Amino acid sequence: MRRQHAHLSDEALVALVARGDENALGELYDRVARIAYGLAVRVLRDERLAEDAVQEGFLSVWRTAASFTAERSKASTWILTLVHRRAVDLVRREERRRAEPLAEGTADVAGTSEGPDEEAWLRFERERVQAALRLLPDVQREAIELAYYGGFSQSELAERLGVPLGTIKSRMFAGLARLRELLDEGAQEGSWRPEYTS
Amino acid sequence: METGIHELTAAYALDALEPEERVAYEAHLPGCESCREELATFLQATEALAVAASGPTPAPELRERVLASARAEPQLVVPLAGSRRRAAVPVLAGVAAVAAVVAVALGLWAAHLSSDLSSTRSALDRQRAAAIVLADPTARRVPLKAGAGQLVVNEQGRAVLLLDGLPAAPAGKTYETWIIASGTPVAAGLFAGGASPDVVGVEGVVGNGDVVAVTVEKAGGTMKPTTPPVIASSSI
Numbered sequence: 001m002r003r004q005h006a007h008l009s010d011e012a013l014v015a016l017v018a019r020g021d022e023n024a025l026g027e028l029y030d031r032v033a034r035i036a037y038g039l040a041v042r043v044l045r046d047e048r049l050a051e052d053a054v055q056e057g058f059l060s061v062w063r064t065a066a067s068f069t070a071e072r073s074k075a076s077t078w079i080l081t082l083v084h085r086r087a088v089d090l091v092r093r094e095e096r097r098r099a100e101p102l103a104e105g106t107a108d109v110a111g112t113s114e115g116p117d118e119e120a121w122l123r124f125e126r127e128r129v130q131a132a133l134r135l136l137p138d139v140q141r142e143a144i145e146l147a148y149y150g151g152f153s154q155s156e157l158a159e160r161l162g163v164p165l166g167t168i169k170s171r172m173f174a175g176l177a178r179l180r181e182l183l184d185e186g187a188q189e190g191s192w193r194p195e196y197t198s
Numbered sequence: 199m200e201t202g203i204h205e206l207t208a209a210y211a212l213d214a215l216e217p218e219e220r221v222a223y224e225a226h227l228p229g230c231e232s233c234r235e236e237l238a239t240f241l242q243a244t245e246a247l248a249v250a251a252s253g254p255t256p257a258p259e260l261r262e263r264v265l266a267s268a269r270a271e272p273q274l275v276v277p278l279a280g281s282r283r284r285a286a287v288p289v290l291a292g293v294a295a296v297a298a299v300v301a302v303a304l305g306l307w308a309a310h311l312s313s314d315l316s317s318t319r320s321a322l323d324r325q326r327a328a329a330i331v332l333a334d335p336t337a338r339r340v341p342l343k344a345g346a347g348q349l350v351v352n353e354q355g356r357a358v359l360l361l362d363g364l365p366a367a368p369a370g371k372t373y374e375t376w377i378i379a380s381g382t383p384v385a386a387g388l389f390a391g392g393a394s395p396d397v398v399g400v401e402g403v404v405g406n407g408d409v410v411a412v413t414v415e416k417a418g419g420t421m422k423p424t425t426p427p428v429i430a431s432s433s434i
Binding site for chain 2: 157
């Protein structure tokens with residue numbers, strides 16, 4: 001049964017994955033793959049490479065689920081981290097860098113097969129985060145976007161932007177800290193994710 | 199290396215570290231509670247960035263591709279003391295990988311128990327670095343020509359020896375690991391042996407065509423190998 005695990009939390013699914021439960025991996029995929037793939041496309045700007053990043057990221061989930069510790073992060077955060085890291089590794093290897101990472105990679109999400117609830121939630125979240133990003137000082141937003149969406153390392157950014165490495169580090173630090181504050185302020189209801197029902 | 203490593207938390211959360219820095223930071227993390235807490239909060243922000251990037255829907259075939267690749271892969275399972283393995287892992291490589299991670303987990307645990315802080319830290323760093331290589335999906339296995347086990351090498355040239363049944367080094371002796379690049383051996387760490395399976399991180403970076411070997415040397419190690427290797431990998 002495809003959605004036999006639909007009632008379980010992400011964290012419970014990871015525990016099942018750690019015991020070799022393939023259906024649990026499928027359920028996690030159903031919950032996270034949409035965002036993971038969108039992120040990989042944004043970083044890699046190539047659908048085939050993005051698929052590779054998602055596949056390898058989920059393979060890491062499968063292989064290392066037993067080492068996941070829920071007190072350190074949510075399961076979805078952990079999975080997205082693994083996929084993002086693969087995407088960054090791939091983009092650095094391919095040198096397939098965004099020429100203009102600051103140009104909004106506005107996603108065209110029309111005509112997808114997702115349910116309207118998830119679609120609406122994603123659009124809402126996307127707008128919320130983009131609004132928060134716009135409130136950051138330009139230099140902080142630039143450092144964060146070039147690093148996270150462009151795959152540039154902090155050393156590469158220092159060189160590219162012609163500023164000391166320490167400056168890049170503090171822009172990233174201050175920018176992420178502020179972004180988190182802004183998002184906390186904006187999140188009235190605690191739920192990050194919609195309830196997924198089959 | 200230790201200086202300023204706390205400042206890497208934001209860049210780590212953004213995946214904006216070079217591979218070497220990433221390994222160093224991950225080795226630092228288990229021993230630094232303030233970095234772990236800070237990282238957890240930064241990761242909330244990067245997850246939001248991930249959501250904000252969401253774009254096209256993946257092709258339906260990708261789901262089956264992901265599941266098929268998982269099916270073909272043995273898992274790294276870390277059963278804690280006393281837990282029972284539920285399913286046997288069918289392939290030998292799987293058994294070795296499972297055993298290796300158990301060994302890493304036990305090593306971490308043993309290191310925690312050690313009272314000598316600096317040796318705890320370096321043992322933790324080594325074990326942590328080994329765990330990172332073993333968990334790396336791009337790591338590949340290199341067979342051994344001499345000895346039982348395998349060598350696992352990731353794309354950054356970090357290598358870990360997984361050894362089966364190597365007895366403890368004789369009294370007054372140690373095992374010494376070597377990276378042999380174009381015929382020249384370079385010392386790559388000492389270990390005592392006697393754990394089976396044993397997980398031995400190779401210090402330094404290996405390149406294509408190199409060989410990793412292990413010899414028995416006098417305690418404290420030597421600059422050049424003086425005995426024939428007991429372990430030798432194929433060319434990497």
